[in-house]
């Protein structure tokens with residue numbers, strides 16, 4: 589069983605483990621995959637293009653954050669990969685996000701409609717860290733919603749947030765504004781470095797359009813079963 593709402597975060601040390609996992613779906617409908625720093629920096633753009641050709645829905649999680657001109661140039665290059673989703677940080681500001689949006693609009697084709705997702709606050713950030721380390725006085729949820737509104741007004745297709753904030757974000761933006769939620773922990777799975785976690789079912793019940801799951805799948809002895817259990821949980 590595959591559920592297109594579940595992105596598997598392929599945070600593996602080498603191509604060997606990735607291909608071993610993906611071999612399971614070789615002749616079937618393929619799961620959605622998230623490619624982050626670890627694989628992209630090692631395997632590069634050609635490997636991503638190859639995965640796209642093989643039929644995967646690809647979320648490239650590079651979290652761009654730079655001056656507008658540099659981000660726009662990066663987006664232009666990344667559009668050649670044909671990925672479905674790309675992340676950038678909302679805290680880069682309106683000009684940065686708008687530069688990314690215009691680049692997508694200028695270079696998109698019928699077959700290449702890459703969606704931009706803005707990271708609000710990383711799901712590894714807590715209220716306390718926001719106050720004591722970053723000096724922000726608003727609550728974390730208020731600040732996440734503020735960043736989501738900025739991203740919405742500046743032209744992203746959605747945001748990356750915790751499943752805890754989806755309801756407030758959709759209320760403050762638009763029901764169609766995508767909420768993509770990492771920080772997913774099925775019951776009994778250690779939160780590890782994540783601070784704002786929810787179960788797969790809670791994220792979907794709160795209105796998440798997609799969930800991103802890494803270690804709860806990839807760090808288990810039976811990753812395929814773990815993936816299937818998560819799909820079953822959100823479908824029940």
Ligand SMILES: O=c1ccn([C@@H]2O[C@H](COP(=O)(O)O)[C@@H](O)[C@H]2O)c(=O)[nH]1
Pocket residue numbers: 597599624649707709710711712748749770771772782800801802803804
């Ligand atoms: O706010 C964010 C943004 C991105 N991520 C990424 O999602 C996965 C989550 O991995 P788990 O093992 O399920 O914790 C990982 O690739 C992060 O880079 C995030 O967690 N939070």
